[in-house]
């Protein structure tokens with residue numbers, strides 16, 4: 001049956017059809033839906049791991065145990081999972097092992113624009129890249145055969161436009177996979193120097209064999225059009241180029257992007273008049289071509305930054321532009337905002353009021369960096385709020401003690417905040433860490449996590465006791481507060497800032513978008529009492545506006561969290 | 575030939591359901607279809623865009639300035655934001671509802687006046703309707719998306735039955751009646 005599917009859905013379907021047994025992932029846009037869809041297949045064990053390193057190691061263990069295994073992550077997730085990846089390259093696999101990594105050119109929802117193809121080159125594993133949903137499914141299945149045939153982990157490289165666009169996919173049946181028997185094999189799986197040295201030789205030989213395979217493999221294909229222009233490309237860039245240039249060019253579309261073929265590329269290059277390499281982000285294919293002695297038009301001509309598109313390519317190559325109607329009026333921007341009723345809002349209001357330095361992290365609460373709250377000073381990577389605060393306090397030698405905090409979400413704290421907290425306790429800075437516990441992984445669209453008591457299927461699961469955890473690592477001062485109670489939140493934060501010991505504050509209230517959360521009726525403004533002082537506007541709630549000179553509350557958005565009531569000094573909101 | 579439709583609105587307005595309905599209609603008519611949407615940050619009350627492209631063979635899933643045959647705008651400011659994506663002489667079906675973005679709420683910017691007139695002045699074929707009122711009339715403010723599908727359905731070559739079938743495939747049986755009513759109200763707009 002043919003269906004419209006997201007690229008991510010199609011990967012999940014591919015996993016199902018390939019007989020994959022074990023999937024362990026950590027969410028991250030644009031990769032998250034793969035594992036969410038997998039969780040609907042009862043034939044596959046699926047789980048949310050605490051972070052990408054754990055997910056990859058679970059999948060490696062499952063592969064050694066004979067299963068076909070998988071993990072998915074966003075591009076920066078592979079930084080976290082890089083350690084197991086580099087050595088799994090040496091051990092190779094038992095059951096096939098595939099890692100999906102989704103890049104985000106254009107940074108639709110990411111903190112950087114890194115190109116994960118470098119990881120395949122550096123760790124010497126095979127990497128394949130589909131360009132639409134149909135290929136997402138087929139390449140996923142073929143990746144398992146590749147993994148088992150060449151005894152290598154395989155990285156499936158996706159990007160936002162492939163993961164999050166839908167196209168037509170044919171569904172097939174699942175072919176169950178036999179996990180066989182387990183046999184101990186220290187030479188293969190114990191990577192200490194004596195066993196790793198011969199393994200490195202194996203890795204180089206494997207790369208050589210993969211190179212030969214790249215010349216003939218079904219992942220790579222040529223589409224002939226005019227030979228005036230030849231384009232070497234892969235992934236979504238192929239789709240853009242096809243639309244832009246049509247049959248005015250010929251295309252060598254690479255699906256196996258590490259290692260790349262030599263003869264295939266040279267042959268193609270010899271048959272076209274002018275050779276272009278069209279690839280988003282870094283010059284990976286181009287560099288390979290240059291090593292082969294070719295001189296394609298590449299990054300001197302095309303941009304290094306952001307997404308490509310059909311218009312961009314057509315204009316660059318042919319100088320042709322689409323005409324469009326021009327609208328000259330001013331259009332105010334519409335940035336994402338914290339939702340009405342978001343439990344993070346109260347915390348950031350208090351932090352702004354206190355004027356403290358806020359070492360920030362990644363999640364919905366990163367929106368605490370934008371106006372009107374604008375409370376956050378830093379955001380680097382997951383977990384960096386906690387460890388970074390310790391470093392900041394060391395640098396300022398006590399100057400900021402009592403004037404700086406870290407803020408980190410519950411999922412992010414479990415991901416990599418806890419190690420930073422251990423460091424604070426162990427290496428003793430008087431640091432104040434706030435865990436914004438909204439009982440869910442919010443930013444990526446509501447995934448359960450080890451701190452909220454539910455597993456990926458929504459079944460009850462063991463929950464981390466954050467208070468006990470903090471005590472166990474040596475933090476004696478642990479406080480829990482409801483962030484929708486502004487006075488109490490302010491009091492607790494002040495006390496912990498003043499205390500002469502490190503502390504952990506847990507602001508606890510579930511995300512207002514969770515189905516399990518009961519809302520209060522919307523509040524209303526008494527226009528007679530409203531003095532237009534705009535105090536209620538300071539919390540940046542999307543439900544409150546002043547278009548009528550008096551405060552006005554949008555009752556389709558308001559969930560009655562009561563924050564604005566607490567802000568109003570004239571008793572005008574109820 | 576590839577035809578291109580854009581659906582634009584504000585996170586939370588139900589643009590994704592609209593794109594699913596259109597996708598199912600096109601699939602049932604045997605077209606090659608590609609749709610593209612951006613998830614993540616943009617869902618938090620930000621500006622949201624879905625691209626739908628169909629034809630014999632579709633390559634790029636994205637639509638750029640000057641390439642859309644039709645824009646369906648769920649909100650007035652979003653109509654203005656994306657009108658440049660329309661082909662010369664293209665059509666825009668827009669809901670006149672206004673949702674203030676944060677810069678307007680905080681007073682850093684003003685919500686522009688006369689959006690419909692300004693878009694019309696660009697030479698576009700504008701169908702402006704108050705879809706929110708019609709949705710409420712049908713029984714729920716949340717059916718704005720389906721009202722707009724009703725409006726759009728009239729100017730397509732696909733029969734009403736094809737649309738209704740797609741609607742039934744995409745909304746839960748519990749709310750199908752309200753949605754059918756919303757669709758009919760949208761379709762009745764001249």
Ligand SMILES: Cc1ncc(C[n+]2csc(CCOP(=O)(O)OP(=O)(O)O)c2C)c(N)n1
Nearest residue numbers: 028077362363364409410411412441442443
């Ligand atoms: C290494 C890495 N993995 C995944 C992500 C994607 N990501 C961004 S924020 C986030 C989790 C946010 O959840 P939480 O900390 O609970 O905060 P909330 O969004 O619920 O406020 C994830 C998974 C990332 N940015 N970096």
